[in-house]
Amino acid sequence: MINKKSIDAIEKNRDSIKKFTKPDFKKYCFANIPGTISKLLGLNLNYSHLPEDTVGEYKTYKKVVFMFIDAFGWSFFERYKDQYPALKKLINNGIVSKITSQFPSTTSAHVTTIHTGKSVAESGVYEWFYYEPEVDDIIMPLLNSYARNTKSLLNDGYENNKLYPENNFYKKLKENGKNVYTYQPSRIIGSTYNDYILKDAEKIGFKTLSEGLIKLKNDIKTKDGLFFYYYPEIDSICHSYGPNSEEFDGEVHNFLTLLNDIFIEKLNSEDTAILISADHGQAYVDIQKPYYINIEIPEIENYIQKNKKGNLIVPSGSCRDFFLHIKPEYEDFVLNLLKEKLKNIADVRKTKDMMNEGYFGYNISEKFEKKVGNLVILAYEDNSVWWYEKGTFEVFLKGMHGGLFSEEMEIPFIFYNK
Incomplete structure (x- = not known):
């Protein structure tokens, strides 16, 4: 089902003239997903969580899967929802809600939030580029480097605990007997950022979308806890070619087709809650008029x-x-x-x-x-x-995000239990 209550709530947060959407931190916001995950795992860790209508009711599950699909905003969900079996099944048998990104609507902010449980203003990791007082320079936090070159901040003596927040969410899950498994492309899973921020989780790399989905599906059969799955390629293609390109359509087709054929169709576990969301959407940028x-x-x-x-x-x-x-x-x-x-x-x-x-x-x-x-x-x-x-x-880049435009800020949150 489509959660109309959530849609109505987010529309009240949108400026009809500027088409800016204010983040709904108190209710329907990405910042409340860590609390939702912990509650679905049967824990009370004093994190704020999404309203109950986004999950039907708060029951306890042995396994919670969170699929973080970079840049798959609400406007894209709307575009493809009638075309692909995966989305049709998720709508017919699950709950699809509209929620907001945090502001800034960036990957840096949202991966940090989901791993640490800290909102953007708590973590301080808010954009791809920003001024870091510890370094007294502009840095790229996810690359652990200066903005104007690729020189490592760690190698220059800037310790991770000074640059990144303490990973208290996964640590708390672990202390409460819940294991955490994180699945990310092999090329990024061993980064300096991930080595620090994921120190209380088990890291599993994959080279292709299908490999990652198969690893995730098979691990769910034998393990309990939180399973975090990150897929960045929709974001990457959208940046390069724009949200209205044939290349973007192709990458979404690839993801939604394999999601259905390899994962949703093959998974059969009543004690598993599957959550799917994004960090942001993307807006088309006219690169001829910067x-x-x-x-x-x-x-x-x-x-x-x-x-x-x-x-x-x-x-x-x-x-x-x-x-x-x-x-x-x-x-x-x-x-x-x-x-x-x-x-x-x-x-x-x-x-x-x-x-x-x-x-x-x-x-x-x-x-x-x-x-x-x-x-x-x-x-x-x-x-x-x-x-x-x-x-x-x-x-x-023909597709971008970070701002308050509704196509950047409005994202889906999908709950599914087969």
């Missing part, structure tokens, strides 16, 4: 904060959610300047106001406040606003 603020407004450099080396602290976020570290005395001036220059292209807001309004959740950590810029530029529809450094920072 707005580079350091080119269009060169004087902006005079107002941006610098690190101890004298380098500008820029850019943080993405071309959909560009966080700026503006010198405090110029904050209002730059806010008004950008609002004027970016009219009909993007919204510009103070992050402090957004914190107070609950856009980042309700437990704002000191770590997050130190990392995030004081202004944020939020692109409308197919627009992009970014920083230009040839070969390093450019707008070239």
Whole structure:
């Protein structure tokens, strides 16, 4: 069934003019999935959870499978739901709810949340690029590297416990007798980030989609606990070719076909709850019209904060959610300047106001406040606003996410028990 109650709730959070959707942290939000998982495993770990209508009722299961399908947002679910047996079965025999991403609508934020149980504002890991005070530079947290080169932060002496939050969710599951198994592509499962953040889980790599689904299916037959499955290729293809491309359709076809034939059709376990969701959707970006603020407004450099080396602290976020570290005395001036220059292209807001309004959740950590810029530029529809450094920072991806546009923020949450 389609959970209409959830759809109605999310529509109330959407601005009809800007088409921005505010995250629903109190109810229908990705941040509440760790609590939902623990509750379905029969544990009370004091995490917030999704409303009961998303799972029918809270019963205890020996096994919970969480399939994290990167970028498979609600708009894509709507597009394909009548075309594929997998989605038809999940609708007819399960519960499909609409929930929101956290903001920023990024993979960095959401993989950290699902592994640690911490919301984006608690973990401080919020984007692909951001300023890290411990390093005093812009970094790429998931790659454990500087933004302007691939040099390892760990090799430079920056310890993981200073860069990433403590993995308390999987640790708590383990302490309560629940094993955790994580399935990810072999090329990323052994990353510095994963080595630290998944230290209380068993890591299983796979080279192909079919191999991963077969490993997952077979392990469910003999093991109990939480099974986390991550599939990134829909996101990757969507970035490269855009959400309306033949290549994207092909990758979704591949995933949904094998999901049905290898996994859903072959799995028969009443004590297993299957949950499927995404971290975000994607919006089409017109790469022919990027707005580079350091080119269009060169004087902006005079107002941006610098690190101890004298380098500008820029850019943080993405071309959909560009966080700026503006010198405090110029904050209002730059806010008004950008609002004027970016009219009909993007919204510009103070992050402090957004914190107070609950856009980042309700437990704002000191770590997050130190990392995030004081202004944020939020692109409308197919627009992009970014920083230009040839070969390093450019707008070239036809599909993007990170902002508040409804196609980025609205995602499915599927509950299924065969």
